Amino acid sequence: MNEALLRELVPEVIGVLVRRGAEFAAAEDAVQEALIRALETWPDDPPRDAKGWLIAAGWRKFLDAARAETSRRGRELAVEVEPAAGPVPSTDDSLWLYFLCAHPSLSPGSAVALTLRAVGGLTTRQIAAAYLAPEATMAQRISRAKKRITGVPLNQPGDLATVLRVLYLVFNEGYSGDVDLAAEAIRLTRQLAASTDEPEVSGLLALMLLHHARRASRTGSDGRLIPLAVQDRSLWDTVLITEGVEILQSALARDRLGEYQAQAAIAALHTDAPSTAETDWVQVVEWYDELLQLTDSPVVRLNRAVAVGEADGPRAGLAALTDLDPDLPRLTAARAYLHERAGVLEQAAALYAEAARVATNVPERDHLTREAARVRQLLRPAH
Amino acid sequence: MAKYLLLKHYRGAPASVNDVPMDQWTPEEVTAHIQYMRDFATRLAETGEFVSEQALAPQGTWVRSDGEGRPPVTDGPFAETKDLIAGWMIIDVDTYERALELAGELSAAPGAGGKPIHEWLELRPFYGAPPTVTE
Numbered sequence: 393m394n395e396a397l398l399r400e401l402v403p404e405v406i407g408v409l410v411r412r413g414a415e416f417a418a419a420e421d422a423v424q425e426a427l428i429r430a431l432e433t434w435p436d437d438p439p440r441d442a443k444g445w446l447i448a449a450g451w452r453k454f455l456d457a458a459r460a461e462t463s464r465r466g467r468e469l470a471v472e473v474e475p476a477a478g479p480v481p482s483t484d485d486s487l488w489l490y491f492l493c494a495h496p497s498l499s500p501g502s503a504v505a506l507t508l509r510a511v512g513g514l515t516t517r518q519i520a521a522a523y524l525a526p527e528a529t530m531a532q533r534i535s536r537a538k539k540r541i542t543g544v545p546l547n548q549p550g551d552l553a554t555v556l557r558v559l560y561l562v563f564n565e566g567y568s569g570d571v572d573l574a575a576e577a578i579r580l581t582r583q584l585a586a587s588t589d590e591p592e593v594s595g596l597l598a599l600m601l602l603h604h605a606r607r608a609s610r611t612g613s614d615g616r617l618i619p620l621a622v623q624d625r626s627l628w629d630t631v632l633i634t635e636g637v638e639i640l641q642s643a644l645a646r647d648r649l650g651e652y653q654a655q656a657a658i659a660a661l662h663t664d665a666p667s668t669a670e671t672d673w674v675q676v677v678e679w680y681d682e683l684l685q686l687t688d689s690p691v692v693r694l695n696r697a698v699a700v701g702e703a704d705g706p707r708a709g710l711a712a713l714t715d716l717d718p719d720l721p722r723l724t725a726a727r728a729y730l731h732e733r734a735g736v737l738e739q740a741a742a743l744y745a746e747a748a749r750v751a752t753n754v755p756e757r758d759h760l761t762r763e764a765a766r767v768r769q770l771l772r773p774a775h
Numbered sequence: 776m777a778k779y780l781l782l783k784h785y786r787g788a789p790a791s792v793n794d795v796p797m798d799q800w801t802p803e804e805v806t807a808h809i810q811y812m813r814d815f816a817t818r819l820a821e822t823g824e825f826v827s828e829q830a831l832a833p834q835g836t837w838v839r840s841d842g843e844g845r846p847p848v849t850d851g852p853f854a855e856t857k858d859l860i861a862g863w864m865i866i867d868v869d870t871y872e873r874a875l876e877l878a879g880e881l882s883a884a885p886g887a888g889g890k891p892i893h894e895w896l897e898l899r900p901f902y903g904a905p906p907t908v909t910e
Binding site for chain 1: 796797798799800801802804805806809810813830832833834
């Protein structure tokens with residue numbers, strides 16, 4: 393049985409149950425139980441209509457739960473609205489589910505967990521494993537999130553920007569355990585792109601595909617970080633790149649630029665170049681300028697400065713770094729890099745060592761320590 | 776089986792024998808060091824003695840309550856004078872002797888010049904569960 397296919401159906405089934413009058417939290421629980429039942433019985437007794445089966449089973453589970461709460465009302469419901477298997481409405485209800493799970497009243501962490509469960513159809517155990525959190529903790533986080541959005545009207549348009557940010561967070565989390573969250577984020581963004589007509593959704597999808605295409609080259613077999621300049625470009629997934637570029641181009645053609653499209657454009661310029669030296673850095677800087685117009689984020693300023701360093705020389709890059717908050721992550725690493733390019737090795741080595749001290753994850757710390765050691769070695773007199 | 780905590784320190788422990796700051800090593804020496812630690816953890820996982828490990832960033836802050844309705848007081852970090860923990864590994868071994876042996880092995884990770892660092896590690900036993908009375 394194809395578990396991935398089963399998960400595709402989850403948001404639609406929850407949608408149907410809610411449309412029939414179930415509370416979101418109750419519908420979500422009922423569909424999870426129906427999924428477990430499907431996993432148990434489908435291998436021996438595959439249904440003709442998977443979606444219809446899930447809706448019927450989910451609805452029955454919902455009724456059981458409602459019955460347990462108020463038995464009289466439950467009996468009435470069972471008599472009146474016992475579901476008929478068969479054709480189901482083909483309208484896609486999954487779009488509002490994205491909005492609901494990424495509701496602005498939820499913290500980003502809760503929104504991510506709820507989206508993975510209700511839209512992604514992952515089990516609590518899988519989500520907990522992916523985030524290295526105990527299952528009980530994750531179960532609490534999800535159930536609190538569900539309580540918080542109880543009563544949120546479903547006809548509200550919702551905030552697409554929040555939905556995209558949640559999907560972006562899922563993508564950034566990478567992979568661990570048996571669920572590859574980057575692949576999951578791509579799957580969900582594809583679904584979203586299929587059900588909404590908005591260039592930024594395509595922009596985000598293109599961005600994910602272009603990043604994902606380079607994943608194999610980004611870390612060595614021993615887990616170490618490999619910077620773009622020395623990545624083995626033959627490992628890049630050209631099929632994903634082609635798809636990403638095509639999606640991006642059709643999004644850009646609609647002339648409603650947003651930050652994800654701009655980021656994807658930068659990623660596309662990188663994947664397009666045969667080497668770092670042959671990258672069109674001037675155009676990369678231009679896209680960063682667009683991105684700054686859209687976001688004015690310090691991280692964008694930092695990345696732009698590194699691109700300026702490639703386009704106009706390291707001194708120009710360093711000049712573009714002034715005025716940034718000294719506590720900005722990776723600022724010291726960028727300064728170290730640009731100092732090295734400018735030939736100021738003593739300072740570059742000291743900055744790399746400092747950057748390693750303030751790194752926010754272990755692979756980055758190890759990489760920067762190695763860079764510090766490398767530049768120190770250049771300073772030593774040859775034996 | 777008993778659990779032990781192996782504590783590594785940025786500062787606060789006595790100086791190691793081969794005490795050269797990491798950025799003065801060669802990149803190959805850094806890589807060899809990281810690989811040694813990785814292999815050590817893998818080997819312990821295979822013998823069933825590994826529990827967990829975590830690395831800690833050096834940026835610590837001291838925090839205490841300043842009373843109800845007021846933001847907590849923060850101070851420090853006092854890294855110059857205080858002990859600073861770099862990370863830990865938890866092992867689950869049969870005997871104290873085995874814990875000592877493993878701590879010694881971890882302390883011998885290669886450093887500058889490819890020679891063992893001989894750094895001081897702190898070894899702390901966990902409190903165990905109380906004995907079952909009815910046994």
